[in-house]
Amino acid sequence: MYLYPVWLRLWHALNAVLIIILIITGISMQYTDKEDSIFIVSFASAVKLHNITAIVLTISYIFFVVMNIATGNGKYYRLKRKNFFSDLVKQMRYYAYGMFKGEKHPFPVSMERKFNPLQKITYVLTMYVGLPLIIISGLGLMFPEITVKKAFGVSGFILTDILHITTGFFLSLFLVVHIYTCTLGARPTSLFRGMLSGYHEPEED
Amino acid sequence: MKLLFTKVLVFISLSLVPSISVGSGRAVVPDRDPVTYISPFQEENLNCFKCHGQEKYEYTNELLGTQVKAIMCLEHIIKSEDFYASNHRSFSCTDCHSEDYSIFPHSGELRMELKYTCLDCHGGDDTFSSFSFEGIDADYRESVHFKLENDGFSCWKCHDPHTYRISIRESKNLKETILYNNNICLHCHSDYSRFHLLTDRDEVNLMKTHDWLPDQASHFRSIRCIECHTRINDSILVAHQVLSKDQAVKLCNECHSRNSMLMVSLYKFHSKEQRRDGFLNGIILNESYVIGANRNSYLGNASMLIFGIVILMILIHIIFRIKRNKLKEG
Structure with a gap:
């Protein structure tokens, strides 16, 4: 089943590389020390690389949103109120119990449904809440003159920083879980191969 | 001799001016507000500030009997409000400068004053x-x-x-x-x-x-x-x-690190209370933002805990998958 068009695969690959660079350089800056930072990247290089990568990510994100609208790929991200929670529970139950008992996937992948309910809500939160938050707060840190000077008696710059780091942490967490759940296809490598070839390998019945 | 005399004057003024005396229970630092501060030498100093406190000054040329307006050399302008907010605000100008400056026009020799x-x-x-x-x-x-x-x-x-x-x-x-x-x-x-x-x-x-x-x-x-x-x-x-x-x-890390050198320079005078690890990790996080030095311990610990739980859950999931596969193969 041809599910992942070329533009999406190229964007996904670029996005993956950018996010990994941003996480490594971000951690390098946050945990920098006099005996140099962890992850080998020096502070000065980390700052430069983080800023450049962030600008490319912002452009790549705009491309993703525009293409989602233009190609109709956005339909996969549309949340439905009907059975929202019960579907989520059904999917969680499958991951926690059903799959070990040999139960069938409750929401098999099709041309109409690329993501299961758990994937959908996670991707929506990541792409339409997390990414905008980290991009906006990142711009605030890059251009301090545009940040609010003070809020709740604390520097607006510091609050922006906390928001940026916290969002960055949750996006990093998403990446770990995302990579792991991508091993839950028909075979552990199926979904990875799918993102390279564009074809989704259906699970065995 | 003149220098010695002036030094004695400085010593006397330092000893007598209550505002800068120490160890007597009186205020070490006098009122710094130039509006409310009243110098004991205010009137005396005014004679100097009349000309040196502004960009232009006026004097009478007694030989010609004319009134002259002139521009004060930038280097010799001292705004009285700046002086009365300074550390030496309780001084008389002639504590440090020659008494002869009270005579106008000033003698050219005074320029050579040590x-x-x-x-x-x-x-x-x-x-x-x-x-x-x-x-x-x-x-x-x-x-x-x-x-x-x-x-x-x-x-x-x-x-x-x-x-x-x-x-x-x-x-x-x-x-x-x-x-x-x-x-x-x-x-x-x-x-x-x-x-x-x-x-x-x-x-x-x-x-x-x-x-x-x-x-x-x-x-x-x-x-x-x-x-x-x-x-x-x-x-x-x-x-x-x-x-x-x-x-x-x-080296960026000199400041951008947990034991940032700024703690012994720029933030040296902030109290230990402000510098200790509080909710916002003390002074740096409260007043300034220094990447690498701004590590909120609470957020740091919480993130490690959440990350640990996620990794643990993944490991448990992997173990169950391996078990299931073995059962399937068996």
């Missing part, structure tokens, strides 16, 4: 022991500025005795203090007519020489020049050993 150095008044005096002027002097003698003494460099180049005020120790607004401090350096380092009085070096474009600093404007606003350009000396309050540009701090 000026005091800081140590002339502050050295070897227990009143000022906490400032360790001798330590400051020793550091200054090791600094690149000292090499320019023969060309006219002195303490006054940075600490104009008419306007200088202690800033960092009493800072209520760190950004303002940083600006005040950096302007002292920029007074010469961004004004090349002044800079070239002391050196033949080519004009230095500070923006260019500092263009390696990421977010240069933030750095200029948030730290003092001396943070990177002096050697920290724990035995004095403010470092005075100005280093050559090759020796200046260039």
Whole structure:
């Protein structure tokens, strides 16, 4: 089943590389020390690389949103109120119990449904809440003159920083879980191969 | 003889002016507000400020009987409000300058008047022991500025005795203090007519020489020049050993680290209470933002815990998958 068009695969690959660079350089800056930072990247290089990568990510994100609208790929991200929670529970139950008992996937992948309910809500939160938050707060840190000077008696710059780091942490967490759940296809490598070839390998019945 | 007399006057004024006396339970620092502060020498000083307190002055040419208006040389203008906010605000002008200045027109010889150095008044005096002027002097003698003494460099180049005020120790607004401090350096380092009085070096474009600093404007606003350009000396309050540009701090991690050197320089005068690890990790996080030094311990621990739980859940999931596959194969 041809599910992942070329533009999406190229964007996904670029996005993956950018996010990994941003996480490594971000951690390098946050945990920098006099005996140099962890992850080998020096502070000065980390700052430069983080800023450049962030600008490319912002452009790549705009491309993703525009293409989602233009190609109709956005339909996969549309949340439905009907059975929202019960579907989520059904999917969680499958991951926690059903799959070990040999139960069938409750929401098999099709041309109409690329993501299961758990994937959908996670991707929506990541792409339409997390990414905008980290991009906006990142711009605030890059251009301090545009940040609010003070809020709740604390520097607006510091609050922006906390928001940026916290969002960055949750996006990093998403990446770990995302990579792991991508091993839950028909075979552990199926979904990875799918993102390279564009074809989704259906699970065995 | 005149110098000795003036020194005695300075000593007497230091001993008598209650506002700067110490150890007697009276205020060490007098009212700094130039509006409310009343100098014991206000009327006497007014004779000087009448001309030296503004850009133009007026006098009567007694030979011609005419009224003359003239422009005051920029270097000789001392705004009275700046003087009365300065450390030396309780002084009379003639405590340091010759009494002969009270005669106008001033004698040309007075220009040759020997000026005091800081140590002339502050050295070897227990009143000022906490400032360790001798330590400051020793550091200054090791600094690149000292090499320019023969060309006219002195303490006054940075600490104009008419306007200088202690800033960092009493800072209520760190950004303002940083600006005040950096302007002292920029007074010469961004004004090349002044800079070239002391050196033949080519004009230095500070923006260019500092263009390696990421977010240069933030750095200029948030730290003092001396943070990177002096050697920290724990035995004095403010470092005075100005280093050559090759020796200046260039390693980001010196400040951007958990044990940031800013804690023993810029934030040195903030109380230990403010510096201890509180909800927002003390002073740096509350007042300034320094990547790498701003590590909120609570957020750090919470993130490690969440990350650990997620990894544990993944591991448990993997174990169950392996078991299931074995069962399937079996």
